[in-house]
Amino acid sequence: KWLAHYSTLKNEPKVKAITCRAYARIGIIGNPSDGYFGKTISMSIANFWAEVTISESKNLVLVPHPLNDPTEFGSLLDLYYISRKEGYLGGLRLLQATCKKFYQFCSEKGIALSKQNFTLKYNVNIPRQVGLAGSSAIVSATLKCLMKFYNLTDDDMPISVRPNFILDVEKEELFITAGLQDRVVQVYEGLVYMDFNRSLMDERGFGNYVPMDIQCAPPFWLAYLRDPSDSGVIHSNVRQRWLNGDPDVIEAMKLFAELTDKARDSMEQKNWHDLAELMNKNLELRRSIFTDACLGPGNLKMIEIAKQHGSAVKLPGSGGAIIGLCFDLKKLSELKKAYQEAGFVFCQIVPYCPGNTGGQ
Template identity: 70%
Template sequence: MLCADQNFDIAQVIRFFRSKPGELIIYYELEESEKSSSRGIVEVCSDTNRITRFMEKPQDGTTSRLASVVFYCIQRDTLSYMSDFLNLQPQATDRSFGRFWEWLINEKQLDVFGMKLPTGFQLIGQVGLSDYTKWLTHYSTKQHNNSAIPITCRSYARVGLMGNPSDGFNGKTIAMSISNFWAEVTLAESQTLVLLPHPLNDPTEFGSLQDLFCISRKEGYLGGLRLLQATCKKFYQFCSKQGIALTKQNFTLKYDTNIPRQVGLAGSSAIVSATLKCLMKFYNITDSDLPKPVRANFILNVETDELFITAGLQDRVVQVYEGLVYMDFSKKLMEEQGYGNYVPLDMSNLPLFWLAYLSDPSDSGRIHSNIRQRWLSGETRVTLALTEYISPFRVALKDRDWSCLARLMDQNFELRRSVYTDDCLGPGNLRMVQLARQFGSAVKLPGSGGAVVGLCLDQARLVEMRQAFQEAGCVFCVIAPYNPSASSVGGQR
């Protein structure tokens, strides 16, 4: 047996084996050119990692493409089954490890668990030295070419168009990723694992104590570096728990971002999302290993569990699915499947949305105030107010009824204002809303505060409005929606 990369993390395999009350089989996903009739095929429960069925070189009748690589961890007590198996198999041709595992799992119902190795395997069985040499040369060349090319992935800022921030209260939202602002992460293979600080966001030298104060107030502590580290830690933990054996490859990570901080445009989760994209590609982790709904949960958990950042699922879902997305986080869905119902919406011929944000915002997290406590105490008005216009908003999008869309955005803001109160929304947000309305534009908050998103149906007034916002000390831009179906790279450069 020859593995495409023998240098996988044995310590991780042993740790996984010790965490399970049974035996261990290492498996991989067959390539298109490989036939299931040449391998021992396994069926694995995705929730428990338990091998539910083993088929030794099946000729047909199986849809599984997961193959055993003849790498097993067996407990001492299980070896006693070997003599029983041999007594049942008088024919020498039936006395194989594959038939042994088939008997243990299918007939004896022994607890056997699987750990996936996300790489390729070849030359299992009767092969010669020339076969090994040929495969090693092929893979070494392939590995060298891959490692020489850094992996760069992007995730985009997002604006909540309706329903936000009800994602934290089992509500419904519609949000859109925008290409105006993004976070970009680059991963390159290296001898040791290195996380490079950003020269502006992760400074360790300051011109003065005043500089330290100003930068810390705006950027926080450790900037984005902590996001990279927390994502890597959670990624290793996730793969270990899910039974995915990683290769022992090291890398250097660096990031860049132009998403403005503290204005509710999902800057932190964009860095985590882009980092996760890089790690998945580097370690060959596929959508079947880490499906999109689970990926959104993963990104949220990095922030909430590792870094104690108050957050909901909306930002992470939009940054995983990308584009214009409807999200239903109802309690029943979340409890039954662990995630909501996420539906990409048609992005063709969208109206011209605009965005403005404060150049020197306060902490956007303050916008939530005591809403969570009120919701936990059973005040359903909180969720109902934030999700009331979701259905008509979807209809208006489908019918291209932009006047209705604008009216619903205004009504959504007023409902949110009645729930949160002016004191909670803050004078900066209210000033931006008031300014937009002076020019006849629909306007609402796209996130947790510090920015507003609008829809101005009178395009002639857009230039005047831009100038007014800029004179008021705000940054103003026309939104460029990010449509993944129109991009050939899907967030990867």
């Protein structure tokens, strides 16, 4: 009897399954200056998230997602349409790269990891390739799972360096063009002001990250493309110009930072009409640097619809989606209808507050 009892205990998993989420985000002001020693304000949103589950297992297993990492298709036609819509780069590579970097980090820091293996699986409802930080959300949620599974604490990996870890996974392992903003807000969660001042970054490797009261956020709306292309491409030319010392780009990044400080004041005073003006300025500054040809027809059409309805508008990420502010409920209803008739997806933003339930 006792032998059977202990035999059963031995075969049971020692660690219960752990599920963690990381949320999509919208860049409210200042982006894309986060990759250029600028300042931004960003907010995690409850509309969309990535969810990762880790459980103890005999072997280390990474489970492919049936839609994002398909290996079976109903037909060649199915393969064609799925590949065309979803692309070839699913989330499995993100899990694998995070695990590899996690082991490397722990080895370099002298953190001893227990010998148990695990199974990782993920799910994500963040619209793909529209600049809402879906890739970094999967990495962020995976890191949360690994830290909990191996009982790592804030002393082992401080919260201030976790965004750098996530960015390193994407940039060094997967060559994804990105800045720190998305990773910071997905680690800290809520509404966050970020200062990526060069002297701070050079001195300690991370910026000054200040959580703000979520009540300072006005009611944003979001629209995005149904059938986007890769959002990472939009950064490329500007970064090279910045590295080459282009004075227009360098000045623009300073102006983005100034807009961010003004927006912080406006939000704290709940002066949302001033914030709306600053968002419009952010967009026009971005258009002057990236050019409309680089933004592409989809983004330009979404911007045009917003302006026709008198709404403030800007890009919350690298392209494929826009956010806006419209305080007239009748105009907001008309705006929603206009986007849907034009073939775009439209929704009201729901801010995500840290401490909410949802696999933290």
